Amino acid sequence: MINKAGEEMVVYLVGAGPGDPELITLKAIKVLEKADVVIYDRLANEEILKHAPQAKLIYVGKKAGEHYKSQDEINQILLNEAKNNDVVVRLKGGDPFVFGRGGEEVLTLKQENIDIETIPGVTSSIGVPTTVGLPVTHRGVATSFTVVTGHEDPTKTEKQVKWDYTADTIIVLMGIGQIKENTEEMMKYRDPKTPACVIESGTLPDERIVMGTLGDIAQKDIKSPAILIVGNVVDVFKEMTSKKLVY
Numbered sequence: 001m002i003n004k005a006g007e008e009m010v011v012y013l014v015g016a017g018p019g020d021p022e023l024i025t026l027k028a029i030k031v032l033e034k035a036d037v038v039i040y041d042r043l044a045n046e047e048i049l050k051h052a053p054q055a056k057l058i059y060v061g062k063k064a065g066e067h068y069k070s071q072d073e074i075n076q077i078l079l080n081e082a083k084n085n086d087v088v089v090r091l092k093g094g095d096p097f098v099f100g101r102g103g104e105e106v107l108t109l110k111q112e113n114i115d116i117e118t119i120p121g122v123t124s125s126i127g128v129p130t131t132v133g134l135p136v137t138h139r140g141v142a143t144s145f146t147v148v149t150g151h152e153d154p155t156k157t158e159k160q161v162k163w164d165y166t167a168d169t170i171i172v173l174m175g176i177g178q179i180k181e182n183t184e185e186m187m188k189y190r191d192p193k194t195p196a197c198v199i200e201s202g203t204l205p206d207e208r209i210v211m212g213t214l215g216d217i218a219q220k221d222i223k224s225p226a227i228l229i230v231g232n233v234v235d236v237f238k239e240m241t242s243k244k245l246v247y
């Protein structure tokens with residue numbers, strides 16, 4: 001499809017990284033600098049918007065007391081803006097294809113013959129552990145990791161998450177609201193003594209690291225956004241770190 005300037009339309013789907021505004025790619029900054037419109041989510045740090053000084057900014061995340069935009073409404077905004085502007089950036093927290101519904105937005109735009117260029121971001125699932133110094137794999141301890149959602153779409157007729165993963169390290173996103181149920185499910189397959197930790201607001205000034213085990217981590221005081229990490233790498237991290245840990 002051709003835009004107002006007579007050029008082939010392109011929407012950039014861009015990962016903003018896990019929170020720290022410096023954890024964005026150079027490629028992302030370059031497209032933000034030429035953006036006419038930036039459509040952004042709650043977990044994309046607003047500091048990043050400084051790279052798009054002339055752009056119209058459209059917030060589509062949740063805000064207390066305000067109507068929360070559905071995915072259909074976001075898709076419609078994307079289509080409208082893509083048809084009326086030269087450079088549209090869709091900015092998402094972390095990586096746009098890791099629980100970011102980026103794929104759905106690409107499919108919507110494709111149906112209207114609008115091209116998309118995707119720019120990866122540092123996903124919180126790995127970027128947050130690495131930032132605090134927690135290795136998700138470690139020679140002799142963990143040769144694999146799984147990243148899983150802790151909050152499956154409740155409208156699904158059958159659950160896809162079965163919690164019987166064989167990876168050494170399990171990283172759970174969006175799982176704090178259901179941490180009790182999720183850890184109970186995991187304990188069907190793993191020892192309750194398996195080391196576990198939660199990293200809250202990773203890479204941000206109010207970051208907190210809460211330590212425990214699979215059996216007791218659900219009883220700790222935890223706030224979102226946060227990720228849960230389960231596996232023996234948590235003990236390796238404990239040995240390596242000089243960060244303040246909460247028990």
Ligand SMILES: C[S@@+](CC[C@H](N)C(=O)[O-])C[C@H]1O[C@@H](n2cnc3c(N)ncnc32)[C@H](O)[C@@H]1O
Pocket residue numbers: 018019043092093094095096097098099100122123124125128172173174175199200201202203204224225226227
């Ligand atoms: C809808 S998912 C989006 C994930 C994102 N696309 C990514 O790659 O990081 C949101 C979840 O990511 C995790 N998350 C995102 N940013 C985080 C941060 N700074 N610290 C801890 N967890 C974070 C939380 O589990 C949160 O519930």
